[in-house]
Each structure stands twice: as structure tokens, then as C-alpha cells.
Amino acid sequence: MEFRFRLSGVLLLVFAAAALALTCSKKKDKGLFFVPPGGTGTGTSTGGTGIAAKYPGDQGLADDPSVLYFLDFDNQQETENWYGSKDGYAWTNTPENVYCGGGALEIQQKEGTHVPSEIHPEIAETDVAYVRWYRKWEADYDFTQHKMSGVYAKADGVGGGGAGIPPNGYDKYSCKLYVDFSRYPRFYTYHPEQEGAYGDGLHMNLVDPKIQVESGRWYCFEMMIKANNHPNRDGELKMWIDGKLVGHYDNMRFRDTNDLKINEFTYSAYVGGTWVSERDQKLWDDQIVVATEYIGPVGF
């Protein structure tokens, strides 16, 4: 009996591993977008091995000491609890719309609206944050300007919103990503030296020609923001797409006090600011992680 039990256990593990590999690997994107050799800057290197490589299928990644926030959307009830009554969100287990595991987040953008609104959970304070997520836009998606996820630093008493009000070095800074009408992904960052009232939209500066995202396939995005160590100007922004470093800005001044730390994750598929969605259309997000180290694509 004992032998049979042990055998069953072994077989169970084998089947579980095989199922995990099948679940994720069949959706793994084959070619990366083209990154020309010798592009400007040093951005053709890979991001190296991230912490996700230690956790195939992201299983157990949530418990890694460097992880501050984790969403795999595999559980329907937990996903529904997370977005609550907000309009435009749903859970899906449709295989082609799940990157990994048993579920993903489905976003329904609605013509003439900003839907869906953002979700802003608090995270433990940190001076550096990496945010990794998978996103797929429906085939022939109309790239109305819309946001992607990121992080904020907010001083006590600084509430939500604040769009159009430049930071003063003591109240806030932030970075998330957005995709513009021409399908260019950009850093969307608020900092005291931003050129406009509504933050800077910085291009991926390590690849030439610039990257234009495509609909109908999964991408792995990862953004890093490192606050400067005041009074130094050593803040940084980095972006990886499918594990390739494609954007890097340094010499950034995000703050004039080291007490102002990153303390909020911003989930975003928001259409805005003054723009609204051109039509009803869908996109999907999966395997979102915020950590204090480079995360990297899902390991297999």
C-alpha cells in the first residue's frame, strides 16, 4: 500500500509538472519583436535572470521575500473580490486569453467612456520597484491612448488623482506606462522637472526604430523605477519588453527628501486623460508582480 501510495504521489507530481508546462508553454510567445543589433544605447542586452525563473509558472513567486504584490488571477472569486464593483472588469478562463495558470483579467473598454477606472492598492514602502505584467489587446485593437500599470509615491495626506499638478519634490512622484495612438509604449512619469503639467511621456530610448506594440499577442512588460538618493540625481527608469531592456533613463530627480517612498501599486487600463475609448473593445492582463528585484518573464 505504501509503495502504491508513493508511486501515486510521484505520478501526481509528474502529471502536475506536465500540466503546468502545458498550461504556460503553449501560450509562450515565440519570436520577440525585432530589436536591431547595435541600436542606440545599450538596450539590446537581456534583463538577465529574474526572480521568476526560480518559480516555474509563477508558482510560489508570491512568497518570494522581494515580492510586494502579486496577482495571477487564477482564482475567480479572489479576482472578483479584487476589482469589486468597478465597471469594465471580469474574470476569464478562456484559454487563448489566459497567459498562464487558470485565469486572467478581462478588461472591457467602452465606447465614449474612460472605463475601466484604476485600482490603487497600498504596498510596503520601497525606494525601488519593479512591476511586471502580461497584456494582450484584442485583434485589430484600436489604440486609443490608454494606460498600463505602475507605482506611485505619495506623502501622507496626498490623495488620489492629482493629474495636472506637477510634484514639488516632497508630495509625490510616479511612473506607469501608456501606449499612444501610434502604438508606441512610453513611460508616463510625474516628477518635479517634468515638462508639462500632465507628466512626461518618455519613449523607449534604447531601440531604434522605436517599438510599436501589436494587437492579438501577449507581451511581457516590466518597468523599474528607482528613486534618487537625495541630494543626488541618481533616480532611474527602466523598461523591458519580453525580457529585453528597451528603455533606460537615469539622472532623474524624483524627490527632495528620502522620506518620500514608493507606497502604492497602480493597476491601470484606463483610457484618458481627456480621451475616451473609440469603441467597445477588450484586452487582457495576467501574472502581475511588484517586487524590489528584477522579476523577468514567467519561468518554465
Ligand SMILES: [Ca+2]
Ligand atoms: Ca493567470
